[in-house]
Amino acid sequence: MGDVLQLDDVGVRRGSKAILDGVTWSVDEGERWVVLGPNGAGKTTIVQLASARMHPTSGAVEILGERLGAVDVFELRPRVGLASAALADRIPGGERVLDVVLTASYGVTGRWRESYESLDEGRARDLLAAFDVDHLRDRTFGTLSEGERKRVQIARSLMTDPELLILDEPGAGLDLGGREELVGALGELAADVSSPVLVLITHHVEEIPPGFTDALLLREGRVEAAGPLAEVMTPQHLSRTFGLDLVVEQHGDRWAARALVGEHRGGPHAL
DSSP, X not given: OOSSEEEEEEEEXXXXXXXEEEEEEEEOTTOEEEEEOOTTSSHHHHHHHHTTSOOOSEEEEEETTEXXXXXXXXXXXXXXXXXXXXXXXXXXXXXXXXXXXXXXXXXXXXOOSOOOOHHHHHHHHHHHHHTTOGGGTTSBGGGSOHHHHHHHHHHHHTTTOOSEEEEESTTTTOOHHHHHHHHHHHHHHHHOTTSOEEEEEESOGGGOOTTOXXXXXXXTTEEEEEEEHHHHOOHHHHHHHHTSOEEEEEETTEEEEEEOOSTTOOXXXXX
16 A cells, blocks of 8 residues: 555546546655656546545545545645646736745635745745745746746645645756756755655656656556556557657666667567
């Protein structure tokens, strides 16, 4: 049983369509997971389940020892940090960056009449500083670059000192420089023993930060493979996951994948 997150034979259906089908996955203390898969694989649904924003159609989901369907999700959600594009879209463009982080304390976007103590402001500033964006604290969210917004969102997701942190495609929309800066920051977060359990959702092998320990591969709502990176990140598993022949390489603590071209190409089932 996963100490932090456990999915047992989970299914999610929309009408006659199976979004997830028979997914079993266990996440324990101290682990740093990456969830990989093509569009339509079910990654967004995994995010919604793991952050207590959706209930499964079948099977069981336990988050931090609490079973969905038998717990007040409004009490559970503050224990799970979430940074996602859907959440970012709800942040007012005119919101001051410091307030973007502060308002996570109340689980709201857009400061209204809440009151915050100096301790709260100090924590928000420390988190912004940890991601090298404290100098932007008086800027408005809408004036930031995409890379700056991603860093502010991650700082916000840590404001409540969560036990589980879910990062939903944080590298989406970033150029190469922005992506590498973000990967470096996430690598530092992964290396910090005081950090929460991390789950990173991505399409791209190159976005796996140093320090991540495990991978879950999804294809068409099913688990292709799950476990330690060295066991899961093989050409066979990744080729089946993405539906094409891939060459997979490890360079130090980073991973890369590219399509296999030329006479050896023979479809994913040939590997």
